[in-house]
Amino acid sequence: MDNIKSIRKVESNDTEPKKRIQKGVSYAKWGYIFIIPFFLVYLAFTLYPQIKTFIFSFQKYFESGLNVFGPKWNNFGNYVALFTKSENGVVMIVKAFTNTMIMWLMGAVFQFLISLVLAVFFTSSRLRLKATGFFKAVFYMPNLIMASAFAFLFYALFNTVGPINQLAQMMGWADKPIDFISTYPWSTRTLVATMNFILWFGNTTILLMAGIMGIDESLFESARMDGASSNRVFFDITLPLLKPILVYVLITSLIGGLQMYDVPYLLTKGGGEPNFSTMTIVMLLNKYLSANNYGMAGAVAVVLFVITGGLSFLVFRMIRRKDD
């Protein structure tokens, strides 16, 4: 408050002596002092580890038992190893990237379709839905539950002796328990995608609603007066004007999706089963970390950093262009 007051004072009174102006400006130093703790924490716990990770990615550095191998310069050795075929004939990082993208897409398609429909319904001045606040809260609720709790719930429901299997056997749909979680790649992927969908569609709905509400209401009204159908309004007014927000939400969701970890990790107990078909990039990173292989884990982290960095840059550019 004091700060604002003094600035106002400075602005309102040009004839004040110079001293006064300097005093007003000197308040700015408090701003810097207040952000020092953040930067200290950032330097120690974010930037320093990031630089270290980058260095490790060029070193042979791992522990086996109580013995430490390295750190020894390995140039691009870790990256070459990362993009070399494993014993099972698969390049694990490519497999992990593909898995991550497939599971993200499976969830995201429904997430965006349904969120879009809900957002349009909730903001429509024509429908005037009642109790939208209640529904918004309910849709958003899953996002408040920890992903881990959610994964455990799905594990409990879908394992071979869980209620879903009991029901299926009781109703005569299956004569033997079906292993939804660790036998069929598409079944496990569907479970992961479903969980991510339930966790995130409420969040997307709220963001898209904010976007639609930002569109000038008079456009909708005049379109309706001209006799435009709801479909026409949606495709010719809502969608084009919502595009910037939609792309932003899509790309942030993609970045979040690339870092997919907790849900598939807990559902498959870290294994990425079946046949590594649900192993995401961060799960692969974690496999190297739990093996105390700092060099390879560093290389995976840098690859992930490059991909997300590129996508973030896209988002940045988009927002800037909108401002211009």
Add this chain to the structure above:
Amino acid sequence: MKKLFLGLFAALAALTLVGCRKTPAKSDSKVFHIMAWNEEFKGFFEKYVCDERAKFVEAAEKKDDSLKPKEYHYDGKLVKWTIVPSEGGQYQKSLDQHLKANETASDDEKVDMFLAEADYILKYSNSKYTTPIKDLGVYNLSNTYEYTSQVASDSKGVVKGVSFQCCPAGVIYRRSIAKAVFGTDDPAKVQEKISNWDKFNAVAADMKAKGYYMTSSFAETYRAFSNNVTQPWVNDDLKLQFDPQIEAWMAQAENFIKNEYTLTAGIWEDGCTNEMFATGKTFCWFGPAWYYNFCMGNAQDETKGCFGDWAVCEGPAYYYWGGTWLMGAAGGNDDYLVGKCMNSFINDKDVCKALVKNEGQFSNNQKANKEVAAEYEKEGTGNAFLGGQNDTKFYLDLAKRIQIKGMTIYDQYCNEGLQKAFGEFLKGAVATKADAIANFKTQLHIDCPEIVFE
């Protein structure tokens, strides 16, 4: 003159004795520091060896924890525990840090003794961070079971740890199913039917014919094979190798799944343990004495279980499962106390007998086990869970015959990794056996990059 000679001779003799049996010196430190991952051993230590043990026994008898002293001592030194749960490798991580810093740590922080499990004991016994038990003052291993020393020996055969328990394992089977299929539930007669793997496999077919499963997990028999390998998982050139015993397990597991003699559940999964309820259709499980209380909760369930409908026999192979070893940390202050504690748990017959009688353990002292078994025999008492069978007597002989060969520090990764990867093949998630083994190697390469494959 004669006296002088005698005196000299005695002095010389004493010197030589001291020379070959150096007793660790006492230190001035005031703390005896032990690291463990749970409270099991702590309970035994408090009740049977610490200075204030009488008070702990009293507290246990009266079931009143408030009687337990808050602080207690061992040979006058304050006992300090650092307990880190083993989940996610936490215990080993913390232990590694402590051991590496032990030489330079302050007196109160130095670790004197720590506990280790068979799965990873070699990591410590093969390192410079543990002290040979001879240097701790433990010379007499004649009462213990041989395999407990084999497990705790380093690559040169130097014994680095002592186990306070012995975990011979057998086949724990349902009496009612044995009666239905064999016409008898007598352990000796059932043993005849499954005394080797060929017979065991043949019985599995009989079980199937009568509507039962032989086991309820494809991995149930794994340890009975893997404990009997003749070559290590990884050889001196760090090359991975498959022992014929492991091949035999894979063949059996494949056969059992194909013929529906067993289920695709892992040994810790509900799909396996739910079969222990009275309604279960599974004949047997593989496990040691601790398995009854630790893993067979469903069988002991008051309403749905089948308490007393069980018995144990040797089965097709001798093996052990589990166990906890005490190890002396290099750089610790109180080597003589570590040795004293180890000696109590293997050579003090009273302590060992108490472990068997009061704590449901099978001790690492042959005489103590024998005496307790004889007492039970005389009283005609046995284990109620096993329908009155005297299992202490049963384990006596079994424990002596267990032999361990070819352990490596990679065993945990190899054993668990292979079971997991092969399980995927058996479930149909992976198309061929070769694919499963390739996946196993892929995971192993991530965990232990130094291992090479053919």
